[in-house]
Amino acid sequence: MSPRPTNDHHRSDAAAGRETQATSRRFARIAGTGSHLPPDRVTNQDLVERLARDGIDTSDDWIVERTGIRARHYVQRGVTSSQLGVLAARQALDAAGCTAQDIDLIICATSTPDMVFPSTACLIQRALGVHGCAAFDVQAVCSGFIYALTVADSMIRTGAARRALVIGAEVFSRLLDFSDRTTCVLFGDGAGAVVLEASDQPGVVASRLHADSRHVDILNVPGQIAYGEIVGSPLLKMEGQAVFKLAVSVLDQCAHEVLSLAGREPQSIDWLIPHQANLRIMFGTARKLHLPLDKVIVTVDQHGNTSAASIPLALDEGVRSGRIQRGHSLMLEGVGGGFTWGAVLVDY
Ligand code: ACO
Numbered sequence: 001m002s003p004r005p006t007n008d009h010h011r012s013d014a015a016a017g018r019e020t021q022a023t024s025r026r027f028a029r030i031a032g033t034g035s036h037l038p039p040d041r042v043t044n045q046d047l048v049e050r051l052a053r054d055g056i057d058t059s060d061d062w063i064v065e066r067t068g069i070r071a072r073h074y075v076q077r078g079v080t081s082s083q084l085g086v087l088a089a090r091q092a093l094d095a096a097g098c099t100a101q102d103i104d105l106i107i108c109a110t111s112t113p114d115m116v117f118p119s120t121a122c123l124i125q126r127a128l129g130v131h132g133c134a135a136f137d138v139q140a141v142c143s144g145f146i147y148a149l150t151v152a153d154s155m156i157r158t159g160a161a162r163r164a165l166v167i168g169a170e171v172f173s174r175l176l177d178f179s180d181r182t183t184c185v186l187f188g189d190g191a192g193a194v195v196l197e198a199s200d201q202p203g204v205v206a207s208r209l210h211a212d213s214r215h216v217d218i219l220n221v222p223g224q225i226a227y228g229e230i231v232g233s234p235l236l237k238m239e240g241q242a243v244f245k246l247a248v249s250v251l252d253q254c255a256h257e258v259l260s261l262a263g264r265e266p267q268s269i270d271w272l273i274p275h276q277a278n279l280r281i282m283f284g285t286a287r288k289l290h291l292p293l294d295k296v297i298v299t300v301d302q303h304g305n306t307s308a309a310s311i312p313l314a315l316d317e318g319v320r321s322g323r324i325q326r327g328h329s330l331m332l333e334g335v336g337g338g339f340t341w342g343a344v345l346v347d348y
Contacts, residue, residue, distance in 0.1 A: 028197065033320075142307045
C-alpha cells in the first residue's frame with residue numbers, strides 16, 4: 001500500500017505534539033501580536049457634522065461622557081475583514097519570528113465575514129499564500145476573540161495544532177444605521193491577531209466561555225440573505241442599557257471564575273484587557289476587581305468598539321507601547337451579542 005500523502009511540517013508537528021504531551025504538560029503561549037487599523041480616522045466632531053447633515057443631533061461631549069470614545073477608524077467602501085485581518089496576521093507572524101508556513105491553524109473571529117462562505121479564515125489563508133492548515137471562523141460577536149483564543153488553546157493543548165494564528169477582524173461600519181445616534185457613534189473597524197504556539201510553560205492559564213440566548217434580542221443584526229434578497233434588517237440594533245447592565249455583571253463574575261480556576265487573586269493581574277465597548281463598563285469591571293484604573297489597557301477612546309477585533313487590538317497596543325512585558329499576567333475579557341461572554345487569563 002502506498003503511504004498516505006502528507007506534508008512534512010504537519011507530520012513533524014504531530015510527532016512533536018505527541019512527544020510534548022508524553023514528556024510534559026503542554027500549554028499555549030502568545031508568541032507574537034499584531035494589529036491593523038484602516039487609515040481613515042473619524043473623530044466625534046467628524047461624525048457630529050456628518051449626522052447633522054441628516055438632521056441627527058449628537059455631540060462630542062455626549063459621546064465622550066457616555067462612552068469614552070473620541071475617534072474610530074472606518075474602511076473605504078469595499079475593504080473587507082479578511083484584508084484587515086491579513087495585515088494584522090502578518091505583523092503577528094513577524095513579531096513571533098515565524099512565517100505563514102509555520103502555522104497549522106487559522107481561526108478568525110468575526111461577525112462581518114467577507115462572504116457567507118467560504119470563511120474569512122480561508123480567505124486570510126489564501127492571502128497569506130499558504131494552504132493545507134485548518135482554517136475556520138468563530139462567530140461570537142464582541143466575545144469572538146475570547147472564544148477563538150480558547151478554541152486555539154484547547155487544540156494546542158491536545159496536540160491537534162502546534163502554532164495557531166488567532167485573528168479578530170471586523171468591518172462594523174457596514175452594519176451601522178447612521179439614522180440611529182444611539183448605536184452609530186459607538187463602532188469602528190480594525191483587526192488584531194496573535195500567534196499562539198505550543199510551549200512547556202504557560203501561556204494561557206485558564207479560560208471560561210458563556211452564552212445566554214435569552215438575550216438574543218437585545219443586540220443583533222437580524223437580516224439574512226435568502227432567495228436572492230436580504231430578508232430583515234441588515235443593520236445593527238441594540239438596547240444599550242440592557243447590554244450595559246448585563247455586561248457589567250457578567251464580566252465581573254467571569255473574571256472571578258477564571259481567577260478561581262487558576263488559583264489566583266485579582267491583585268496578581270498586571271493588565272486587564274477588556275472588550276473595548278465603553279469606558280464606564282471597563283473601569284467598572286476594574287473597580288469591582290479592586291484594580292487601579294491604570295492597569296486597564298484602553299483603546300476604546302481611539303478605536304471605538306471594533307467588536308471581535310477590540311481585544312487583540314488593545315493587546316497589541318499594550319505590547320507595542322512597552323507596557324505589557326514578558327512575564328506579565330493578563331486578564332482578557334469579552335462580552336457581546338448572543339449574549340456571549342468569556343475571559344482568558346494569560347501569562348505573557
Ligand atoms: N448623542 C446624543 N444623545 C444621545 C445619543 C447620542 N449619540 N445616543 C443616545 N442619546 C440620548 C438618548 O436619546 C437619551 O435621551 P433621552 O433621555 O432624552 O431619551 C439619552 O441620550 C440617554 O440615552 P441612554 O441610552 O440611556 O444612554 P446610556 O447612558 O445608556 O448610554 C450607551 C448609551 C453608550 C449605548 C450605553 O448604554 C452602552 O455603552 N451600552 C453597552 C454597549 C456595549 O457594551 N456593547 C458591547 C457589546 S457590542 C456587540 O456585541 C456588537
